[in-house]
Amino acid sequence: xxxxxxxxxxxxxxxxxxxxxxxxxxxxxxxxxxxxxxxxxxxxxxxxxxxxxxxxxxxxxxxxxxxxxxxxxxxxxxxxxxxxxxxxxxxxxxxxxxxxxxxxxxxxxxxxxxxxxxxxxxxxxxxxxxxxxxxxxxxxxxxxxxxxxxxxxxxxxxxxxxxxxxxxxxxxxxxxxx
Numbered sequence: 001x002x003x004x005x006x007x008x009x010x011x012x013x014x015x016x017x018x019x020x021x022x023x024x025x026x027x028x029x030x031x032x033x034x035x036x037x038x039x040x041x042x043x044x045x046x047x048x049x050x051x052x053x054x055x056x057x058x059x060x061x062x063x064x065x066x067x068x069x070x071x072x073x074x075x076x077x078x079x080x081x082x083x084x085x086x087x088x089x090x091x092x093x094x095x096x097x098x099x100x101x102x103x104x105x106x107x108x109x110x111x112x113x114x115x116x117x118x119x120x121x122x123x124x125x126x127x128x129x130x131x132x133x134x135x136x137x138x139x140x141x142x143x144x145x146x147x148x149x150x151x152x153x154x155x156x157x158x159x160x161x162x163x164x165x166x167x168x169x170x171x172x173x174x175x176x177x178x
Contacts, residue, residue, distance in 0.1 A: 102177030
């Protein structure tokens with residue numbers, strides 16, 4: 001049996017140590033690891049590195065997503081889609097087709113910030129501020145997370161909570177990889 005191939009997806013700067021440790025461990029187990037900061041996959045000169053990453057995901061059996069405090073490079077700045085988010089979306093489509101499995105991890109501090117922002121939003125709903133004022137308070141920058149609104153939206157997308165609620169209501173299969 002062929003050993004599995006893993007694609008590591010995250011911002012590189014804040015996950016450099018973890019990405020290296022995962023790569024080392026998985027390779028020690030005989031796995032193939034595709035990581036963009038290494039020469040693990042083809043990056044043709046006539047292709048943008050983002051597109052090379054998306055093609056590399058298609059070779060993987062497992063897509064490992066690490067969500068931290070940074071946004072990273074913008075794949076589509078106008079739509080506020082980072083390359084990591086685009087990689088996830090591509091992997092999710094492959095997962096739905098049964099071509100790979102997704103493993104997602106969120107740094108504890110980022111998850112905690114997300115929960116605190118949800119609590120803040122609930123509290124603000126009880127106050128007599130305008131919607132514009134509430135949004136401005138909710139979007140107040142964090143010293144820990146580069147763009148809290150973006151990171152929270154990304155976690156919500158990966159969590160597939162709306163898909164889960166719809167599946168429960170309709171009695172259809174629950175989404176996976178969340």
